[in-house]
Amino acid sequence: MKAFAVFLILLGVLAFLGVFGFMNLTFGFIIGIFFGILFCFEGIRELVGRKLIGVGSLLFGIFLFMRAFKLFGINASFSQLFLGFVASYLIGIGLQIFFGKKFIHIKKEWFND
DSSP states (O other), rough: EEEEEEEHHHHHHHHHHTTTSSSSOHHHHHHHHHHHHHHHHHHHHHHHTTTTHHHHHHHHHHHHHHHTTTTGOOOOOOOHHHHHHHHHHEEEEEEHHHHGGGGOOOOOOOOOO
């Protein structure tokens, strides 16, 4: 939780630097980075809990980062963002249904020598 607090403080400092003209930051960029990090953390948390639906969250977080930094020429509108959100979660749900509980299933017998 302290790491998230430090992130929020840094985000606030960057926002003030943008307001005073020291950096060229927009509100959309800051929101994109904020939600990109939230979706990535949620995706990693779900994957650690052995739920493949976290792939959808991770994909959408990466998509938000690529949009915020305009990587690969991505400049998505709101409808494209929404479609990316739906598509990424459809992929995660499909993987979860397809693999079920077989994904990263470790048996205790493997470690008993």
